[in-house]
């Protein structure tokens with residue numbers, strides 16, 4: 001029989017998303033994902049001016065094993081690279097047939113998803129939205145508002161993360177600011193080929 005582990009609480013600050021204990025913190029600056037943005041001139045200007053913080057993830061320490069439920073909060077800061085909103089890198093799960101739930105606590109976002117055949121979908125993220133990402137969809141969170149976008153996520157312990165496909169091909173859509181409002185448009189740099 002598997003080892004019986006002790007139940008435990010984590011405190012989630014519903015205002016800013018910070019967990020206590022903090023768990024494993026992942027920090028992403030623009031330099032960690034600079035090739036993912038459209039406007040490389042804007043990327044360079046921001047890098048020259050100090051490499052902005054784009055997002056932070058606080059991961060509760062749970063084994064990455066079948067039967068477990070990994071959970072974490074993500075905080076995507078407000079800002080733009082040119083006219084493209086700050087966003088997460090985005091990924092498929094390594095075990096691609098695993099789902100995920102996002103509960104948004106603060107801010108406004110767009111959850112951009114893409115299936116392996118290139119189909120895309122979006123959901124609005126707002127305080128109280130519970131977004132279901134079914135199996136087989138890559139997912140990226142985009143902050144389209146003026147304050148931090150904060151959301152809590154739960155996913156299977158053995159899901160894993162596959163960043164390679166998105167790093168190589170991008171998403172078929174990008175979210176840009178037009179007169180300050182977010183618009184979802186075709187990505188001119190999308191590498192159109194099946195995974």
Ligand code: S6P
Nearest residue numbers: 057072074088089090091153155
């Ligand atoms: C994990 C879940 C989120 C993201 C986080 C950062 O499966 O989808 O916790 O990891 O929002 O995004 P990314 O694409 O850099 O992992």
Ligand code: ZN
Nearest residue numbers: 093100139155
């Ligand atoms: Zn995920």
